[in-house]
Amino acid sequence: MSLVAEAFMNQLAAAEPWPENAALYQQLKEDQILLSDNASSLAVQAFLQMCNLPVRVVCRANAEYMSPSGKVPFIHVGNQVVSELGPIVQFVKAKGHSLSDGLDEVQKAEMKAYMELVNNMLLTAELYLQWCDDVTVEEITHPRYGSPYPWPLNRILAYQKQWEIRRKMKAIGWAGKSLEQVLEDVDQCCQALSQRLGTQPYFFNKQPTELDALVFGHLFTILTTQLTTDELSEKVKNYGNLTAFCRRIEQQYFEGHDKDNSGTAAPRSAKRSLLR
């Protein structure tokens, strides 16, 4: 939409307060959702928790197709639908809630850069593992991805998605990488995050930001998801401050809301193996 229309919509959005029935849509938690989507969804949930905005998690088999950009998760707030963490952060900011207002310019630059690092390396590595590693594809991804649908639709959808992801990997140059190289990249990424975190409770000051939400989403999912091998989670476990960071955020933002609907207990149920 044009800039004027966008500004108008933003004004409208800002005018309304956050409703009580905001919903976050993702795929089916027990049977269908994959590692990368679960990580993204958890990141958004953590972010909204940190902003103290209530949201309930709704699981739908066709969440991917409902989303305006084709990616999960997406939130349905009032009469607007926004998908992916970046746009959601901006949308929430238009409503007057922001976690990164207290940062100075240099810190904001660093925050954006580290968020891109996570997207560039961790998310791509997760996608690679899910869709380009033959063992994982056979045993986990294909059965899960098409599980809500009858045969042969489940196989067709899975192959279609796999082809699309493999083309993307080729375009960005990851198709030629071996699993060891991908794990090496994950290790480098975790090392960088660990260095940046150091001994602080959060990445910037004492307050969490969207970077903390994103890192938590990915690392927690990696640590608690059981795959064919444990190599990925081992790489993360090597860094003690990262595991402590995940535990801290889980305790602070998710355990207190256990008595609420099952949506926010996502991390809890993820502890028992997500996939078997």
Next chain:
Amino acid sequence: MAAPMELFCWAGGWGLPSVDPDCLAVLTYARFTGAPLKVHRVSSPWRSPSGRLPALKTRDEGTISKTQQIITHLRKQKYNADFDLSATQGADTLAFVSLLEEKLLPVLIHTFWVDAKNYVEHTRKWYAETIPFPLNFFLPNCMHKQHVERLQLMWGDGYMEDEEKLEKELYRDARECLTLLSQRLGSQKFFFGDSPASLDAFVFSRLAPLLKAKLPNGKLQQHLKSLQNLCNYCTSILSLYFPWDGGDLPTSAPRVGGAEGGDTEEDPHKRRNQLLSVLVGLAAMLGYAFLSGIVSIQRGAVGPAGRQPIALEEEEEEEEE
């Protein structure tokens, strides 16, 4: 003592030692670290040993083609620009490189290769003039298609349909990225103090083409030019590490540490090729003339040269007899 490795990269233009961002990154990194590289500035990827540019030909490990791998190899050979960095700075490097690759580089590719006006009037023109015949007819188009496909895969299929909206969003992100870089650089000479690191090589290689090329449709370029510290940063690196005008193919005085004898190779070969093609053409014509009997050498008779068109009729008359 490392044997001189050979680097094949795209030729220079627009005031830069090389027009391709990846090649420029490798060149700049090599200059920063003083790695002894023999640089071949070629005008088509077919002349590179691996078929792609940039390519580093090493003695032991064959040819390496990916930018990141080339830099890692140089690092292993003890040419490490990041030696003095602290662990946090190393982490920051990784993060900022990711930011560049995700937000700035795709938009850069779009500006140069997909934006209709820029592509036709500037990029394609330059490549068609530089790449030798006959590749210059289809290679730029081929590269254009590759880049379009890559962007389509990265940005999703909706990109082609709603070009305006995505252009605004993506260009906005790229402008934000430039502003963030400017804020991070501040008034320092390089990103991490007084000596350059690999992050500087990457940033410079992405910014310099954008700054120097004369694009007809230069929205992103204007934004970059408004960020004074980034412009000064680029020009200072250019003048410090690439002091001669990198734009010309047959350049003079190579820098210390980079024996670039490969530059002047281009011209003599071109001359020689032209001469050869003319000679081959002449030889073919004469050979045909002799073989088909149009022209024949008779002992004691007048030389037949120059009578070819008329000689044809005489030949026919002779045969009829």
